[in-house]
Amino acid sequence: MHFANYVEERGRPLSLGRGEHLFRQGDTSGSVYVLREGLLKAYYLSDDGRENIKSFIQPGELIASLAAVYTGEDCSFGVVCLEPSLIVELDFDALLAETRRDLVLAAEMLEHLLDFSMKKERREREFLTDSAETRYRVLMGRSPELFDQVTQKDIARYLGITPVALSRIRKRSAES
Amino acid sequence: MHFANYVEERGRPLSLGRGEHLFRQGDTSGSVYVLREGLLKAYYLSDDGRENIKSFIQPGELIASLAAVYTGEDCSFGVVCLEPSLIVELDFDALLAETRRDLVLAAEMLEHLLDFSMKKERREREFLTDSAETRYRVLMGRSPELFDQVTQKDIARYLGITPVALSRIRKRSAES
DNA sequence: CATTGGCGTTAACCCGGGTTAATGCGTCCT
DNA sequence: AGGACGCATTAACCCGGGTTAACGCCAATG
CATH class of the missing domain: 1.10.10 (Arc Repressor Mutant, subunit A)
Structure with missing residues (x-):
């Protein structure tokens, strides 16, 4: 099954207004979210209240706290809505289980992760150099x-x- | 097939001495490398000759320029050997093709990529905050x-x- | 043995970004 | 209309890290 179809079948649609949170830093979360429309902001909050922005999420992109969904830690960042947004929520464990049964889906997840990794590498590089x-x-x-x-x-x-x-x-x- | 077995079957062993390069920034490369023993350093070289270190690679870890192997760009960084090292070279395209046929391998590659992504996220966060x-x-x-x-x-x-x-x-x- | 070259330390000076605070400007609220 | 609030700008001052250079040390090399 293709990822798009999987999202269609198993995703729970969500709609958020400006200023509403998808999740907050410190929450537990087992969900991956797909942004359909709107604009999101992922940010870290330091102890002294300072805000640092991890990324902006544009339509078509995925967002999840990997540490939270994959290793069960608390979310290391929060996600808030900057413009009215349409979002689809997926259960990560179910998605991962499905990739273990479905080659097409697994291949597509690999692609997504490769893209994601390359983006992170680029940002790491920019900070470094x-x-x-x-x-x-x-x-x-x-x-x-x-x-x-x-x-x-x-x-x-x-x-x-x-x-x-x-x-x-x-x-x-x-x-x- | 498990990744370890795949490496065993299809990998080409390599041995590098101190100061030798696995590849250089600007090279084209289609290979992924597994470090068996030793120590590697991945680094960016800026136009003015300044060196910035992307990561140190310890035994058991993988190294490849994702941009190079996945999208065919030139390597954005180089990898040099800090201590005499034993390395196994894999062809990325063949590996990717194999993950499209083999669920076990695909699942393991997903795990590797998830771990990798989490590491990159952590480093990005450290620079940011x-x-x-x-x-x-x-x-x-x-x-x-x-x-x-x-x-x-x-x-x-x-x-x-x-x-x-x-x-x-x-x-x-x-x-x- | 003497030489060379790279590394780590320290000092002096510079500069970019942090901090704080004042100002002006929109937007939203009542 | 009048406030209240948040944002962008600007200035003044501070500080951490960059730059350059000197020095001592050690390992490699002749």
């Missing part, structure tokens, strides 16, 4: 839509800097 | 062996800072 300013320019080039969809504050927290620092970077690049 | 000093302390707690195996320079480049900065951090934590 690029300055904040470079990361900003790369992001602008790759996902200009983001700048219309989310606040500059969230962009900054995604880049790993403060809103103040991002404002300075923008000023610098506007001048040059 | 922790200071260099915290990253150093976490690494010391998690992998103390590393400090005997590799130079302080390489540890620093893995943490995303310069050797000078790491030396200062160590001095600070020794004083306190």
Whole structure:
């Protein structure tokens, strides 16, 4: 069975309004979510209340706390809705069990994971090798839509800097 | 078939001495490598010659440039041997083809990829939320062996800072 | 044995980003 | 309309890490 069909058959549709949470950091969760429409934000909350953004989730993408669904830990991050969203919820254990019976599904899950891994590798690389300013320019080039969809504050927290620092970077690049 | 058996049957053994490369940044590569024994270092080289370390590979771990083997791009990083190593080389396309026929192998590949993804997520998170000093302390707690195996320079480049900065951090934590 | 070269440490100086705070601007609420 | 709130900008100050360079040490090499 193809993943799309599996989602169709076994998924539970969900609809979230701006500001509502799909799950929160510290929750337990056994679900994987597919975003159909809207926009989500995955973020870490540190002890002192600071927010760092792990990723923005666009329609068509999957989101789950791997540590939570796969090893049973608490969610290491939360997911909140930035724009009214349509989401489909899947039970991870059932999905994993199905991949053990279905070659087509297993192959597609492998593809998804490979894509996911490559994205994570790219982001890891950017943090390791690029300055904040470079990361900003790369992001602008790759996902200009983001700048219309989310606040500059969230962009900054995604880049790993403060809103103040991002404002300075923008000023610098506007001048040059 | 189990992955271990597949490696046994289809893998080509390789042996590398200190300083030899498994592959270099910019190479094309269609292989996945399993480290049997020894120690490898995966690193990015920036235009100005600066080296940033993506990861150290310990016995039992897999290494490949996903972008290279999966999408056919050039390797975005290189892998060099830090200690005399025994390695087994696998053809990625053949492995992927086999997972499309073999449920057991597919399931095991999924597990490997899930583990890999979780590692990448953790490192991404550390860069996003922790200071260099915290990253150093976490690494010391998690992998103390590393400090005997590799130079302080390489540890620093893995943490995303310069050797000078790491030396200062160590001095600070020794004083306190 | 002397030389070379890489590593770790330390110091001095610089710079980018963090912090705090003030200001101005929209948006939402009543 | 009037407040209240959050966001973006800007300034002033601080601090951690980058850069450069000097020094001592050790291992490899002639």
